[in-house]
Amino acid sequence: MNKHTVVALVQDRPGVLNRAVSLFRRRGFNIESLAVGHSETPGVSRMTLVVEAEDVEQVTKQLYRLIEVLKVSDVTSDPTVEREMALVKIHAPSGSRPEIVALTGMFGAKIVDVGYNTMVIEMTGTPSKVENFIEVVRPFGMKEMMRTGRIAMVRGAHTHQAPADATESGNGHATAEAATLN
């Protein structure tokens, strides 16, 4: 099974995440990570999905069948910038703090909270670097860990933008608001 990174632009409407994810569920694909947030266009959200599958071409085609899906790309083999963030809470009694601080510095991570016996570290980087960091700090005693999942963007001039007419203001439902003022 191969890992695929799929980027999808979708209209920001209730249920759209469910619709998209449901397609993967239906084919029995496991979603390893999923990150959703706003894009550069108002009313358009951007999803990054990492999926384990033999062939995701059919799934990307099926995603296009969804009315609210604007654009889908499998960027697995494209040169991309990939990032992920993790918040890690580790056991950090005073004796081990210097070493933790040193490691954090080496990875370019940030200490965002210090407690009596714990530290919370924010680590941002490529998924493999995040993975690496977690393995390095795990021996101190992992209390809690949370990863955001991968986001990806293709390098260079190539963009992955929504069609020009996909803005919020052009949407019929938004115009309906005006009608209520009558």
Place this chain on the structure above:
Amino acid sequence: MPNQRTGAQILCEALIRENVEVMFGIPGGAIMPFYYAMWEYRDQLRHVLCRHEQGAGHAAEGYARSTGKVGVCIGTSGPGATNLVTPIADAMMDSTPLVALTGQVSSLVLGKDAFQETDITGITMPITKHNYLVKRIEDIAYAVKEAFHIAATGRPGPVLVDITKDALQAKMVPNWEIKLNLPGYKPNYNGNRKQIREAMRLLTEAKKPLIMSGNGVTMAGAIGELHELAERTGVPVVTTLHGIGSFPENHPQNIGMPGMHGWVHVNRAIQECDVLLNIGGRFDDRVTGKASTFAPHAKVIHVDIDPSEIGKNVKVAVPIVGDARNVLRALIEELPSREALAELHGRASDWLEHIREMQDKHQHKQQYLNRPDTTNLMPHDVYAALTRFLNARGQYRVVTDVGQHQMWAAQLMDWLKPRTHITSGGAGTMGFAVPAAMGVAIANPTDTVWAICGDGGFQMTNQEMQTIMQEGLKNVKVAVINNGYLGMVRQWQELFEGKRYSGTPLSGPNFRLLAEAYGWKGITVERVTDVEGAIETANATDGPVLIDFRVEREVNVWPMVPQGKSIGEMITGTPQA
């Protein structure tokens, strides 16, 4: 305020604007405001009160499939909505344009497990082309407009609009200045010219080319274009279960239906052909058998308006995304020079002759239909008589349910015109025929509509006989092929499960008396000699008629490709059961 309307009134007016003529449904708590408003518009919007929402949905499908227009069905929230799930799934599988309108509990209690609440948009997400949960009166007109547009365009399909009760009851001045804005929905109607040229090049060089015509040809209104391409190239044509009628079966180039119960020569031709042009068919597994062994020598050209169908089941050499009619026109424009066309025609004729020789060795249809006279009633006697009768009369539609009788109808009757054969193909929904026939009868009042059912499927929705009576639909005739079994399952049990007839013997009431209880004419036929008379009587009766054909109990559908096998591996069986 002047010109204020309730959400329900806006819904009615939106439907009138979409040219809706008839709706099939059942009222209930959450949808009541819509029924209240419907009263004012009853001269423009005909409402047919069904006996079960499943019947309403299938009736809307029958209306849609026989006309190409969008069918409309209505249910209230909760169980009303869930009863629509089966027809919605059926419409999805067979690409039928359908708009399902459901009431939803008030937005104030939405998500609180209120009385008769179900998450119908959640439930129908995987079985609709799109769906809407409308919680505000302002969104009703938009949702209806979008729903009809999405249902009818591109690859047609079902759209559900779920509207909360408070949105139906609220009031506003309607705004009909609606501009559709669906940036993520842009069906591609015109095939890529380069791919069309490549397709024509493959076809021109082929030695054993085949055209496979699916439902997309009928839905795109491409009957004339298919005819022209086939005749100018001389290429033999197969019509899938849903492609039946897209190319007349009495045309010398139509070789018949492929697939699990397709004819031997048709499946052999597919396994031998070197170029297969599939137009508007989706390579269903009932057509392909084991997909990896399907058409092993063929370069496949697949024309479909839905890109996600291409390459899904069968490896494709030339994909063409587009509307069947536009693509066929473009293919005709790319026909080669006169000489090249003459050569293609010559090769195609030799190939067709070869297929006809294969057919002569396996004349199942004739063996079935010309069996020696006996008094025991075989299903084939019914089909032979009905075909003779309908061919002579002309104006008819046939709706079939699901099972053995459905395959016999597809195999044995002569299908000459599009939209005259209406069946549940992809979902295989038993109980489809009686309510669907009701929808067909309403849409086509001058045609006689024959519903052919098995005794199993018939008993799933026969309460719609009362709706047919209440609506005064005199043009509905039902033929029950009654063998006292869930016959298709029994056949599988006989062939593959050591004759363990587990859960398949089936009793029914006296169907003639049942028909009479509904105010229909009922006829029982037990002898071959009574078949024609019964059909004549049914036709001459000014009202709905049911004929209970009590046929030989254990007759099989032949030929048959066992599940999971290649279509080259057919069991041919014996025509005499």
